[in-house]
Structure formats: C-alpha cells, structure tokens
Amino acid sequence: MRQFAGACRFVYNKALALQKARREVGEKHLGYASLCKHLTEWRSSAETPWLKEAHSQIVQQALKDLERAYRNFFEKRAAFPKFKKRGQYDRFRFPQGITLDNSNGRIKLPKLGWMRYRKSRDVLGEVRNVTVSLSHCKWFVSIQTERTVEHAVAQGAAVGIDVGVARFVTLSNGRPLEAINSFRKHEARLRRYQRRTSRKVKFSNNWKKAQAKVKNLHYRIANIRKDFLHKASAAISKNHALVVVEDLKVRNMTASAAGTSEAPGVNVRAKSGLNKAILDQGWSEFRRQLEYKMAWKGGKLIAVPPQYTSQICPRCGHTSKDNRKTQAKFECVGCGFEEHADLVGAINILERGYRLLARGESVQSDHSVKQEPTEVTQAAFA
Numbered sequence: 001m002r003q004f005a006g007a008c009r010f011v012y013n014k015a016l017a018l019q020k021a022r023r024e025v026g027e028k029h030l031g032y033a034s035l036c037k038h039l040t041e042w043r044s045s046a047e048t049p050w051l052k053e054a055h056s057q058i059v060q061q062a063l064k065d066l067e068r069a070y071r072n073f074f075e076k077r078a079a080f081p082k083f084k085k086r087g088q089y090d091r092f093r094f095p096q097g098i099t100l101d102n103s104n105g106r107i108k109l110p111k112l113g114w115m116r117y118r119k120s121r122d123v124l125g126e127v128r129n130v131t132v133s134l135s136h137c138k139w140f141v142s143i144q145t146e147r148t149v150e151h152a153v154a155q156g157a158a159v160g161i162d163v164g165v166a167r168f169v170t171l172s173n174g175r176p177l178e179a180i181n182s183f184r185k186h187e188a189r190l191r192r193y194q195r196r197t198s199r200k201v202k203f204s205n206n207w208k209k210a211q212a213k214v215k216n217l218h219y220r221i222a223n224i225r226k227d228f229l230h231k232a233s234a235a236i237s238k239n240h241a242l243v244v245v246e247d248l249k250v251r252n253m254t255a256s257a258a259g260t261s262e263a264p265g266v267n268v269r270a271k272s273g274l275n276k277a278i279l280d281q282g283w284s285e286f287r288r289q290l291e292y293k294m295a296w297k298g299g300k301l302i303a304v305p306p307q308y309t310s311q312i313c314p315r316c317g318h319t320s321k322d323n324r325k326t327q328a329k330f331e332c333v334g335c336g337f338e339e340h341a342d343l344v345g346a347i348n349i350l351e352r353g354y355r356l357l358a359r360g361e362s363v364q365s366d367h368s369v370k371q372e373p374t375e376v377t378q379a380a381f382a
C-alpha cells in the first residue's frame with residue numbers, strides 16, 4: 001500500500017512539474033486526457049520500472065487530483081498546487097473494481113485482495129469509489145457512496161449561539177455545552193515530552209522515540225477535539241431549524257496578539273491566552289460543521305454582525321459597556337436585569353437573526369454551503 005501511495009505521489013509531482021514547465025514557457029495547460037498519454041510513457045520508462053507495479057487506475061486518479069487542485073486554483077478557491085512530500089499525499093483511490101462485504105466488515109480491492117476493516121457503521125448506498133490512506137501509522141479506508149435521500153424538513157426551534165472562552169458555546173435557550181479544552185488538559189504532558197525531546201541528541205534513536213511520543217499526543221488531542229466538535233454540531237443541528245451565530249472573523253481574533261513593531265499589541269498576555277482557547281476549541285471548524293449539517297437536515301445557519309451583542313440589555317435595550325461588569329456577569333444599568341453574560345450574548349444573537357430574516361436581507365453567510373451528493377464512510381483497517 002505504501003508503494004501504491006508512493007507511485008501516486010510520484011505521478012502527481014511529475015505531472016505538476018510538467019505543467020509548471022509548460023506554464024513557464026507559455027505553453028497551454030494540459031487536460032486530463034493529455035496527461036494520461038504522458039502517464040503511459042512514464043509507466044513504460046526504464047528509469048521507473050516500479051511505476052508499472054501500481055494499478056493503472058490509481059495513478060490516473062492522482063492525475064485527477066492534480067486536475068482538481070488546478071481547477072480550485074483557477075477558480076480562486078485554493079493556492080497554487082504544491083509538490084507533495086511523503087506524509088502529505090499518502091493515499092490512493094480506486095474508482096471501480098471494488099467488492100464490499102458490508103455485513104462481515106471486509107472489502108476486496110484490485111491487486112490487494114480481501115481485507116478486513118474495523119466496521120464503524122453500515123455503508124449505505126451504491127459504492128462510487130474507495131480511497132485508502134495512511135495517517136499516523138494507521139491505514140484508513142474511505143468509501144464514497146451515492147444514494148437518494150428524502151428532502152429533509154427541519155425540525156425544532158431557533159437558537160442563538162454565543163462563543164466563549166470559558167464556555168465553548170452557550171445556547172440562547174440556556175442549555176450549556178461544556179468546553180473540553182483538550183489541549184489544556186494535555187498541555188503539561190506535551191510540554192514535558194517536548195522538553196525531553198530537546199535534551200536528546202538530534203536524530204538519535206532516543207530522540208526519535210521521544211519525538212514519536214510528542215506526535216502521538218498531538219494526534220490524540222486532535223482526535224478528542226474532532227470527536228467533541230462532531231457530537232456537538234450534530235446535536236445542535238438535529239434539534240434546531242434555525243441556528244444564528246456571530247459572524248466572527250476568527251482569523252482576525254486569533255491574529256498576532258503581539259502586534260507589529262509599529263503598533264505593539266495591547267494586553268498581549270490576555271490575548272494570547274484567548275487566541276489559544278479559540279484555536280484550541282476549533283470554532284471555525286465547528287461553524288463549518290454546523291453549516292453543512294444544518295443543510296443536510298433542511299435547516300438554516302445564519303451569521304449576524306457581532307457588534308455589541310454582549311452589551312445590549314435583552315429586556316430594555318439599553319446598550320452600555322457598564323452592563324458588562326465582569327467576564328461572566330451581565331447587569332443592566334438601565335433596568336437592573338441580571339443574567340449570565342454568555343446567555344445574554346446568545347439571546348441577542350438570536351434576536352439579531354430574527355431581525356435580519358424579517359428585513360429579508362441576504363442571510364447568506366460568507367462561507368457558501370457546499371453540499372456533496374455523496375457520502376463518505378471511513379474506517380480503519382483491522
């Protein structure tokens with residue numbers, strides 16, 4: 001499987017080099033069909049005899065991946081395609097010739113034969129293609145399927161969501177969702193491992209062992225976060241027809257707290273803590289998940305401007321900085337209304353969402369919803 005992935009990476013890079021060279025001398029960009037002709041040459045070349053060993057369709061799929069990378073670049077969705085190193089492109093895809101034995105959790109792939117996988121869920125629909133990939137020393141199989149689904153009708157009420165550092169999200173109906181802060185929990189251990197690594201002789205066996213520990217911990221943290229985000233976004237999208245969030249420019253919020261030499265950042269310490277908490281908790285990923293999951297369920301996600309949502313009194317409308325005495329407490333200086341500050345924020349966000357809808361303004365958020373007609377089921381090989 002490593003050889004297959006290596007062959008695909010080689011073909012991807014070789015085709016990219018060819019396209020780049022042509023671009024430099026002003027020649028036309030080659031289409032997929034022309035690249036396939038080059039591929040046939042490369043496969044019969046005496047310099048790379050091992051390239052023939054790989055299944056012809058998987059190396060063609062690598063060319064398709066490159067085509068997609070170029071298309072994304074031409075349509076201004078992505079940066080210019082880059083050469084892939086080991087670790088960046090450890091995968092290959094079969095577009096056909098797959099036999100799936102769903103009930104026994106095994107799959108037959110061309111040239112590889114029958115293999116067992118850890119069956120995490122039933123595969124529904126007709127198999128379109130199968131991708132085998134390597135991640136952190138484990139091989140995964142992703143099965144893309146196609147099936148007809150009923151048009152979903154959104155269930156449930158509307159809800160506003162406030163994002164916080166102390167609490168990951170607060171719902172306007174008052175139901176809390178606790179933060180996990182997986183990074184912080186493992187932070188001490190991570191620092192310890194990193195310190196150990198730095199004391200070892202670089203590239204020695206002990207250094208490699210220590211390095212592997214650091215990597216493993218990072219992987220674990222990422223998995224905990226991923227699991228949490230998916231569960232939270234699934235729960236919210238299942239129970240609500242409308243979700244209103246703040247249109248936070250997460251990138252601005254997490255941008256360098258230290259500032260520049262001309263304009264040094266104020267309150268650097270507190271801000272870097274905030275940055276970390278936001279990055280740690282993956283707010284932009286959470287929003288991305290909410291967006292597509294709401295679309296799947298027939299619901300809607302809208303983003304409203306975030307100004308003053310933490311300072312407006314939901315009872316009398318008085319807006320003042322003084323309403324927010326501490327990070328956690330809201331107390332209106334106009335009417336005396338008291339509530340948890342995050343909850344007030346969530347209520348105001350929902351309110352703003354209603355107003356936006358009532359005015360009939362464009363509620364399309366800046367991230368357009370990409371709805372894939374297909375579904376991907378991923379499982380690790382047993």
Ligand SMILES: [Zn+2]
Pocket residue numbers: 313314315316317318332333334335336337
């Ligand atoms: Zn008030």
